[in-house]
Amino acid sequence: MAFAPEAKGKAIILVVDRDSHIRELESHFLDQAGYSVGFAEDGDGALQQAHKILPDIIITEILVPALDGLMLCRRLKSDPRTRDIAVVVFSILSAAGRAREAGADAFLLKPLAEHALIDTVRQLLEARGARNRRAQHVA
Amino acid sequence: MLLEAALAVTRLSTGSRELDEILEGGIPENSINIIMGAPGSGKTTLAEEFIFCNATDELRPVLYLTTLSEPLDKVIRYLQEFQFFDAAKMGTKVRYEAFGSVLAANGIGALFPKLKDTIKTLSPKIIVIDSFKAIHDLARSPQEMRLMLHEVAGLLAAYNTTVLLVGEYRHEDIATYPEFAVADGIIELARNSLGTRDERYLRVFKLRGSSYRQGFHAFDITERGLQVYPRLVSPAQAGSYKRSEDRVPSGVPGLDAMLDGGFCTGSATLLAGPTGSGKTTMAIQFILEGLRLGEPCLLVNFQENPTQLAYQLNQIAGTLNGDGRRRLELQYYSAVELSIDRIVVNIFQTLRRNGIRRVVIDALGDLATAASDPTRMHGYLYALVQHFAVLGVSSMLTLETDPPVMASDETQGRLSHMTDNIVFLELWMRDRIVGRTLRIAKARSIAHDLQRREMKIGDRGLRIVKARK
Numbered sequence: 001m002a003f004a005p006e007a008k009g010k011a012i013i014l015v016v017d018r019d020s021h022i023r024e025l026e027s028h029f030l031d032q033a034g035y036s037v038g039f040a041e042d043g044d045g046a047l048q049q050a051h052k053i054l055p056d057i058i059i060t061e062i063l064v065p066a067l068d069g070l071m072l073c074r075r076l077k078s079d080p081r082t083r084d085i086a087v088v089v090f091s092i093l094s095a096a097g098r099a100r101e102a103g104a105d106a107f108l109l110k111p112l113a114e115h116a117l118i119d120t121v122r123q124l125l126e127a128r129g130a131r132n133r134r135a136q137h138v139a
Numbered sequence: 140m141l142l143e144a145a146l147a148v149t150r151l152s153t154g155s156r157e158l159d160e161i162l163e164g165g166i167p168e169n170s171i172n173i174i175m176g177a178p179g180s181g182k183t184t185l186a187e188e189f190i191f192c193n194a195t196d197e198l199r200p201v202l203y204l205t206t207l208s209e210p211l212d213k214v215i216r217y218l219q220e221f222q223f224f225d226a227a228k229m230g231t232k233v234r235y236e237a238f239g240s241v242l243a244a245n246g247i248g249a250l251f252p253k254l255k256d257t258i259k260t261l262s263p264k265i266i267v268i269d270s271f272k273a274i275h276d277l278a279r280s281p282q283e284m285r286l287m288l289h290e291v292a293g294l295l296a297a298y299n300t301t302v303l304l305v306g307e308y309r310h311e312d313i314a315t316y317p318e319f320a321v322a323d324g325i326i327e328l329a330r331n332s333l334g335t336r337d338e339r340y341l342r343v344f345k346l347r348g349s350s351y352r353q354g355f356h357a358f359d360i361t362e363r364g365l366q367v368y369p370r371l372v373s374p375a376q377a378g379s380y381k382r383s384e385d386r387v388p389s390g391v392p393g394l395d396a397m398l399d400g401g402f403c404t405g406s407a408t409l410l411a412g413p414t415g416s417g418k419t420t421m422a423i424q425f426i427l428e429g430l431r432l433g434e435p436c437l438l439v440n441f442q443e444n445p446t447q448l449a450y451q452l453n454q455i456a457g458t459l460n461g462d463g464r465r466r467l468e469l470q471y472y473s474a475v476e477l478s479i480d481r482i483v484v485n486i487f488q489t490l491r492r493n494g495i496r497r498v499v500i501d502a503l504g505d506l507a508t509a510a511s512d513p514t515r516m517h518g519y520l521y522a523l524v525q526h527f528a529v530l531g532v533s534s535m536l537t538l539e540t541d542p543p544v545m546a547s548d549e550t551q552g553r554l555s556h557m558t559d560n561i562v563f564l565e566l567w568m569r570d571r572i573v574g575r576t577l578r579i580a581k582a583r584s585i586a587h588d589l590q591r592r593e594m595k596i597g598d599r600g601l602r603i604v605k606a607r608k
Contacts, residue, residue, distance in 0.1 A: 021297040028259050111169050113299035114262060 010036040016046040016060035029114040043067025062091040070102040077103035086124040154192035157367035161352045175308035176328035182305050186267050188364040191223045194232035199264040204238045208270040211237040222363050251290045258298050265301045272306030285317045292321040323347040338478050357480030368484040373525040387533045390428025393603025397588035405531040407524045411538040412564030417601050418537040422499040424600045425535050427456045430463040434496035437468045441505030445469040455600045479510040483519045502537040559583040
């Protein structure tokens with residue numbers, strides 16, 4: 001899915017979920033919080049989009065077709081071009097440990113609780129901002 | 140790293156501590172639940188008590204959608220009669236909305252966008268749809284209903300909200316209506332007529348991912364909401380508790396010698412005999428002995444009210460002093476008016492609350508009158524006696540054997556298994572002279588006297604005349 005032109009300047013978040021209700025609700029709450037949101041329905045599509053648009057955060061379910069969410073996370077974290085993308089595993093499976101092993105930056109258990117989701121996104125963006133500032137300072 | 144997340148199921152209180160106990164803590168959060176029952180069975184009261192108990196956050200309010208059963212004004216008018224109602228929450232933490240006319244005008248397809256819009260704009264913590272069953276009547280086909288439900292269930296499962304679908308469902312609906320397949324929890328409320336009184340029961344049919352207390356639980360609807368009496372079940376540690384070797388004096392002169400020192404602490408004694416044989420007198424002596432030793436005691440009676448009972452006690456004891464009166468709890472129940480569930484639960488609660496050490500239930504026949512079926516009676520008695528044993532409470536249960544109120548062989552047999560001791564009080568007549576005897580038929584773990592012994596009743600109660608040396 002292409003991001004709207006007004007996305008410029010906003011943090012970009014890619015939501016990967018096979019459930020249309022989840023995609024729609026996540027999109028709604030993230031959009032309301034001021035983020036630009038794109039979707040993928042499977043892991044392969046998410047990986048392609050990640051390379052193309054380099055989102056700030058990817059929020060993925062583990063149980064997605066083609067390439068599961070944990071494998072997607074490993075691929076992203078092992079590629080220098082995408083390893084700085086923060087990954088939130090947001091799943092119906094209680095798999096915080098497996099998410100950590102896969103290199104995820106955060107784990108959230110379904111169902112969708114918008115306050116927890118937005119808080120997590122904000123914290124990850126703040127951490128990312130701080131890292132970037134440090135990198136610029138060193139350079 | 141923000142990786143801490145636990146699967147632990149959090150619960151929402153129903154507003155009734157006892158119902159929470161049945162549900163092992165309350166209704167699991169983020170679940171879809173059906174509250175089913177005939178009109179007037181208490182479904183709406185349960186749903187309303189639940190929402191007012193949990194409506195604590197204006198940013199996450201509760202939405203109560205009415206459909207096509209009761210008009211909204213009527214629902215709210217009666218709601219205000221309950222103590223749990225809080226006017227300050229109305230319109231802020233609790234939002235009522237009539238949705239019936241929208242459904243009637245636009246069909247059942249209007250529900251899905253309504254719920255989606257509600258989630259996006261209101262972030263509801265709880266959604267109640269009352270009546271969900273009524274929506275079936277607007278569906279043009281079962282397929283339409285099933286498709287709508289598929290969408291609605293998917294949406295509700297995706298979001299962090301707890302749902303109650305309230306409806307006048309019948310048992311046969313469980314197998315045919317698709318909402319029962321998607322429901323995580325099902326609670327049924329029922330009302331049965333029993334003689335001159337109505338008995339209300341609830342039971343949990345299903346509670347996904349959680350254990351719950353099975354069976355029928357009695358309840359009343361009061362101004363406080365649902366007053367639930369969880370079915371008494373045997374204590375979990377019944378098989379492993381340590382039995383006391385201590386003895387409990389009976390209070391009957393001569394009887395302790397027949398019992399090698401008295402009844403065992405925590406044992407249950409069945410005291411059986413015909414009218415006039417001295418059962419109540421002996422039971423009172425058992426209680427008075429406990430009071431004399433400083434033990435809190437409970438005397439449950441179904442025929443004489445507390446004033447009459449206190450008179451009888453004073454007759455045998457002389458005037459009870461202040462300490463004795465304070466330690467004694469007298470409970471009188473009309474077995475005709477009350478169900479066995481309420482009586483047994485009250486007894487059990489008193490036991491725990493007051494640290495009772497001795498209990499008399501006078502008489503089991505009256506308790507049987509309060510039971511809608513003998514199986515229920517035996518189940519309750521068994522559980523109660525087990526609780527007595529685990530708590531170390533010594534009990535005496537009287538049973539009238541003439542006329543044989545519960546005198547089927549099967550019933551007597553089951554009672555004898557249930558109790559540790561059985562004492563028969565008998566009347567005999569010879570040459571127009573009537574006498575009383577006592578016989579210990581069973582005394583578990585006691586080297587007891589098997590002889591039939593003569594006894595007398597005097598001012599101070601019963602005494603064994605020819606006691607063993």
